Amino acid sequence: AKYMGTNQFQLYNKEIHEKLMTMNELQADILTGLEKNEFFLVYQPLFYIQDERIAEIEALIRWKHPEKGLLYPDRFIELAEQAGTIINIDYWVLETACKQLKSWRDRNQKPVLLSINISAKSFETKSFVPDITSIINQYEVNPEYLQLEITERMVIKNVEESIQKLCQLRDMGIRVAIDDFGIGYSSLSYIVRLPIDSIKIDKSFVQNITSSKESKAIVTTIINLCKILRLNVIAEGIESKFELDYLKSNQCEIGQGYYFSKPVHIEEIERLLME
Ligand code: C2E
Ligand code: CA
Ligand code: CA
Ligand code: CA
Numbered sequence: 001a002k003y004m005g006t007n008q009f010q011l012y013n014k015e016i017h018e019k020l021m022t023m024n025e026l027q028a029d030i031l032t033g034l035e036k037n038e039f040f041l042v043y044q045p046l047f048y049i050q051d052e053r054i055a056e057i058e059a060l061i062r063w064k065h066p067e068k069g070l071l072y073p074d075r076f077i078e079l080a081e082q083a084g085t086i087i088n089i090d091y092w093v094l095e096t097a098c099k100q101l102k103s104w105r106d107r108n109q110k111p112v113l114l115s116i117n118i119s120a121k122s123f124e125t126k127s128f129v130p131d132i133t134s135i136i137n138q139y140e141v142n143p144e145y146l147q148l149e150i151t152e153r154m155v156i157k158n159v160e161e162s163i164q165k166l167c168q169l170r171d172m173g174i175r176v177a178i179d180d181f182g183i184g185y186s187s188l189s190y191i192v193r194l195p196i197d198s199i200k201i202d203k204s205f206v207q208n209i210t211s212s213k214e215s216k217a218i219v220t221t222i223i224n225l226c227k228i229l230r231l232n233v234i235a236e237g238i239e240s241k242f243e244l245d246y247l248k249s250n251q252c253e254i255g256q257g258y259y260f261s262k263p264v265h266i267e268e269i270e271r272l273l274m275e
């Protein structure tokens with residue numbers, strides 16, 4: 001720092017200071033927000049592509065911030081990851097999802113697979129598996145209706161430990177999906193070893209099916225890989241009939257996207273499930 005002019009140094013300092021302030025503020029905001037029930041989940045149904053029945057549901061977080069209004073995950077998830085409060089968020093999501101599954105069971109609603117997103121920080125926690133176990137037991141949830149979405153990158157950081165955790169989760173009956181598949185750094189030799197149930201093809205490939213030969217080839221290759229590995233294959237971000245038709249003719253099983261439905265509030269998803 002001594003090589004910088006004094007002004008520059010102060011500028012640099014101020015920038016870091018402001019960044020830290022925002023981080024601290026956000027961290028405090030998230031913790032109070034969780035306490036005050038400012039967060040809520042919306043639910044996006046996923047459909048079997050062949051007959052357009054609901055296959056499963058993904059829960060996605062939203063934040064009704066008292067000053068900033070409705071916030072989408074892109075406004076706070078990454079910062080929460082840096083600040084560490086993502087762990088609090090993930091546990092809130094897990095607990096809310098379990099409460100929802102319990103409420104459906106209590107009301108004799110036809111069971112449906114509910115999928116939640118887990119961030120790297122939480123997955124890496126030593127107590128991740130026991131923590132999930134205790135929440136599941138607390139709400140007497142049938143683990144078979146809970147799915148965790150993790151990414152390639154999270155698994156690849158520490159393959160052996162990840163495999164061990166995934167095995168424990170799946171022994172309990174919990175399902176595991178690899179989210180955003182195709183954009184990570186993993187090699188196929190890792191993927192074939194992972195004890196998982198499903199692969200979700202990242203929406204960037206699906207959205208380029210129309211314009212890019214490469215994306216078409218990637219999508220087809222992932223679908224074929226899933227068939228060989230006997231994994232469920234899910235296409236994210238389907239927005240058009242063209243994309244749907246391409247996926248259908250390539251035997252992709254499950255689809256998610258605005259073409260079928262946007263994420264909706266709990267009342268709406270319950271209505272859809274009754275149909
Ligand atoms: P994701 O897990 O890949 O979730 C899918 C995202 O794509 C959602 O955005 C969803 O609303 C959006 N989407 C669904 N269909 C379409 C479509 O047809 N076209 C387009 N363009 N987008 C579509 P959302 O809800 O804003 O979430 C963004 C990301 O934030 C998620 O990506 C996930 O990585 C993260 N996230 C969301 N909820 C949670 C959560 O509860 N916990 C954690 N840790 N992360 C979350
Ligand atoms: Ca996801
Ligand atoms: Ca995704
Ligand atoms: Ca994601």
